[in-house]
Amino acid sequence: MKKKMRNWEELDADGRGRHRFDFVIQVLSTDDETQTARIQLKPDPRRYTTTTENGRRSYLDRFLKILIPEEIVHEMMCQHLIGLPISYDPPSIQSASDYANSRRMVLTEETTGGSYIPPSETSQIQKGLFAGSSADFVSFISVDIVGSTSLRQEFGERFDKSYKYFLRELITSVGHFKGSVLNVTGDGFIAYIDLPGFTTQCDNTVDLGLTLLHVLKESINPALKQADLPTLKVRIGADVGKAHKRSVDVPTTNFRSFDIGSSALNRAVKIEQMAGEDQFLIGQALYELLHVGWLERCEVVPLDGRSLGALDYEVYRIS
Numbered sequence: 001m002k003k004k005m006r007n008w009e010e011l012d013a014d015g016r017g018r019h020r021f022d023f024v025i026q027v028l029s030t031d032d033e034t035q036t037a038r039i040q041l042k043p044d045p046r047r048y049t050t051t052t053e054n055g056r057r058s059y060l061d062r063f064l065k066i067l068i069p070e071e072i073v074h075e076m077m078c079q080h081l082i083g084l085p086i087s088y089d090p091p092s093i094q095s096a097s098d099y100a101n102s103r104r105m106v107l108t109e110e111t112t113g114g115s116y117i118p119p120s121e122t123s124q125i126q127k128g129l130f131a132g133s134s135a136d137f138v139s140f141i142s143v144d145i146v147g148s149t150s151l152r153q154e155f156g157e158r159f160d161k162s163y164k165y166f167l168r169e170l171i172t173s174v175g176h177f178k179g180s181v182l183n184v185t186g187d188g189f190i191a192y193i194d195l196p197g198f199t200t201q202c203d204n205t206v207d208l209g210l211t212l213l214h215v216l217k218e219s220i221n222p223a224l225k226q227a228d229l230p231t232l233k234v235r236i237g238a239d240v241g242k243a244h245k246r247s248v249d250v251p252t253t254n255f256r257s258f259d260i261g262s263s264a265l266n267r268a269v270k271i272e273q274m275a276g277e278d279q280f281l282i283g284q285a286l287y288e289l290l291h292v293g294w295l296e297r298c299e300v301v302p303l304d305g306r307s308l309g310a311l312d313y314e315v316y317r318i319s
Contacts, residue, residue, distance in 0.1 A: 020199055021073060022047050022292045043073075047292040063295045064288055089195050091204060092121045092176045096211045099176075100218035103169060107219055111165070111227035123175030129182065129260065130194055134244035139193040139205040139286065140265045141179070142272035143170065143212060146233040148187035155230045162229045169220055170212050177208035182260065188234065190269070202240060202289040206318055209236050209280040217278065237272025239264045239283030267308050271315055274303055284314040294318065 023041040030037045043050075048059040057070040093099040099121070106117040130138070145151070145166070152159045171181055171189065179193040193208070195201040213236065221231040241264025248257045267283050275281045287298060298316040305313035 019076075020202075020289045020291075021068075021076070041077075044292050046296070063292070088197065089178045089200050089204070091178070091207060091211075092123065093119075093211070096207075096214045097218070099211075100214050103215060103219040104222055107165065107169070107223035108226055111223045111229065119172060119176075121176060123172050124178050124180070125175070126180045129180070129192060129245060130243070134242070135194055136242055137194075137198050137201070137240060138243045138262065138264065139179075139201055139238060139240045140182070140243075140262065140268040141174075141191045141193075141205060141209060141236065141238045142188070142269045143191070144185070144188040144235045144272055146235060146277050151230055151232075158229050162224050162232060165220055165224065166216070166232055169215055173211055173215055174208065177204045177211070179204070179208060182265075190265070198240075198289060199291070202286055203291050203294065205238055205240070205286060206280075206282060206290060206294050209238055209282070210318065212236060213278055213280060233277045235272050235275035235277070236280040237268050237270070237275055237282070238280075238286055239267040239271060240286045240289065241267075263309065267313075270307055274301075274315065280318050282316050282318055283308070284316075287314070287316050 022044040024044050026040045026042070028038040028040055043059055047062060049062065051058055051060055051067070059068045059070065059073065060066075061068065099119070103119065106114075110116055129135075145163075148159075155162075167184065167189065171191075174181060174191045177193065178195055179191045182190040182192050191208075193201050193205055195204070213234070216232065216234060224231050241262060243260055243262035243265060246259045246261055248259050249255070264283075264285065267285075271281045271283055281301060282298070287295070290298075298318050301315045301317050303315050305311050305315070308315070
């Protein structure tokens, strides 16, 4: 279905006007003494084409079908780049393939009687979900083992062993992408990423989801198979948005905990439930803030958006 042209001022699922603009960066010169650099930014040609109507030059976003006037781009750069601190939190692993290969070797040894060897890469330590009672922008990633109930009934303790390796290795991967785990669900987990820079956060989110699939298929399952343990398949869903933390206190039983109120979290879980085996789906709010390199790997999935709160809310498969 062909997308209709949208207004650049259109708000996102949480009622905000958050936008991303991708540039190709060329370094013109550097000065070691002053530790400064001159760079040139050009709109990424993979994402934008230029058009002129009634003497007004604009950039057409090929993916989001948004027409952005050139003067608006200049205005946003002047407003946001002057004095803006640069926030960049890349993953601690450079290559998912290389990482998966290294983990497969040590897991194969461990599942056949060896000792646990942690990755050489540093994984972020688990942190609490945002400092205050709310956060304006959080990524949620829901991971679920397909057919876990039948697997547990069929394999019993052997499934529990597989699940132990599954949780340890994938939660370690979450830390590599500056994320933490919100909770373990019994047949999977829900993770989140909350970073100062929303562009890096969104890119890390999709990179993490794909890496989880890679580590499962290329590291965990081969080791489980060699140890005659049940292999696993997963569904993964992700989306971004606001979240707030609510305290839950029951004085009569002395129960104390907290709950997360977030449409983004609800969407991530529902999107995960829509996914097929070893499939990673993302919501429209996340899709619209990704770098063009990820957008090129996305394909819209024909699903009924009513369960996500909006009939026209789109879901994308990323590979």
